[in-house]
Amino acid sequence: MSLNRLTKRFGEHRGIEDINLQICPGEVFGFLGPNGAGKSTTIRLAVGLTHPTAGSVRALGMDPVRDGARLRRDVGYLPGELALFARLTGKETLERFCRARGLTDTTYRDQLVERFGAELDRPVRMLSKGNRQKLGLVLAFMHRPRLLVLDEPTSGLDPLLQEEFTRLLAESAAAGATVFLSSHDLDEVQRAVQRLAIIRDGTMVTVDSVEGLRARAPRTVELRFANPQDAYGLDHIPGVSLVQVDPGRVTLKVTGPLGPLLKEAARRDVQDMTATPSDLDELFRTFYADGRDDQGADVH
Ligand SMILES: Nc1ncnc2c1ncn2[C@@H]1O[C@H](COP(=O)(O)OP(=O)(O)OP(=O)(O)O)[C@@H](O)[C@H]1O
Ligand SMILES: [Mg+2]
Missing domain, CATH: 3.40.50.300 (P-loop containing nucleotide triphosphate hydrolases)
Incomplete structure (x- = not known):
């Protein structure tokens, strides 16, 4: 059809x-x-x-x-x-x-x-x-x-x-x-x-x-570092936005591949990492709410 x-x-x-x-x-x-x-x-x-x-x-x-x-x-x-x-x-x-x-x-x-x-x-x-x-x-x-x-x-x-x-x-x-x-x-x-x-x-x-x-849906990633300063300065990576940052610990929202973030994090002394599965519900809420996709591009 x-x-x-x-x-x-x-x-x-x-x-x-x-x-x-x-x-x-x-x-x-x-x-x-x-x-x-x-x-x-x-x-x-x-x-x-x-x-x-x-x-x-x-x-x-x-x-x-x-x-x-x-x-x-x-x-x-x-x-x-x-x-x-x-x-x-x-x-x-x-x-x-x-x-x-x-x-x-x-x-x-x-x-x-x-x-x-x-x-x-x-x-x-x-x-x-x-x-x-x-x-x-x-x-x-x-x-x-x-x-x-x-x-x-x-x-x-x-x-x-x-x-x-x-x-x-x-x-x-x-x-x-x-x-x-x-x-x-x-x-x-x-x-x-x-x-x-x-x-x-x-x-x-x-x-x-x-x-x-699902690949476009955001996931939440939390990283913990040995050095408190290392938690800062990761949110400039494309597809990565900051949820919360404290010395030694950062929570980020990541859309798309995790590679760029992991590469950057690997240069620092990562103690621990947790990542949630990508959240389709959240992607949908953005579509429903303002009709823009997760990259911020208006696809109307
Ligand atoms: N016969 C009609 N005359 C005038 N407007 C109509 C008519 N049928 C639908 N519309 C309008 O067209 C738009 C789309 O309606 P539609 O029923 O297709 O929505 P929907 O996505 O099926 O919604 P829902 O999830 O509530 O079933 C609405 O603004 C509705 O008011
Ligand atoms: Mg209907």
Whole structure:
């Protein structure tokens, strides 16, 4: 799937601006960003539920604007706000969707119901949020679509089901599906996706692999020296900033490779060193807060 200079305005209001993305078959791609950033807007454009103001989408070789109905038969779409017929039971809902999609072999559907423990006998309006979401997931996956577009798929799911969902994603991608999902849960995204984008105020702040982001995330390094003076003067190294310094002891924040700092420190008499793992949460907070990456470069 590709999004090309995708732009949507709502009258005077900004929706999204100039979004460019390519997602390959077999890839799970995550889309993160604060409330109102434009995730759902992008997702609705991707499946042809709204039309772009400018730019275009290519999904499964089709243009959702022209081929929306045909495209959606081969897409598993989970909306952020699942609208179902309130009076139908889960079972009736599944049957109605199966008929609409011409799905006759229900083996896989029934396996999914089992895996997620979807509640089928009660009317949809009586279901809890999580139980409605389970039904939505079965609806999105049951026809083994080649493209999965999922708006906050795990919202409302308990931790065990979140893990089950992550396994389902991996299986679907291994079978060749293209997966595009939005989320607010960084931990889950780190486990489930290969690459991710962060969107803020309608524009992309960054797109990278999880490993790539981790390499850019800051880590905290504490060094202790025999000579009290040696703790000073290390924060001029590129990627290194000072957190705290006392005679003989310095705490630094390091972004990128540790080599330059270690070389400089090795010229002094280092007694001890501790380094925390790179902190993806902290990198995300900077993206969310001001849309600048950790190098201080504005990537808007
Ligand atoms: N139909 C609409 N009419 C006017 N403005 C809209 C419409 N849909 C979305 N917007 C605006 O577009 C922006 C992006 O909204 P969107 O729902 O895509 O955000 P989101 O990233 O999905 O947020 P959340 O995390 O809260 O789900 C917001 O400023 C929102 O107010
Ligand atoms: Mg949304």
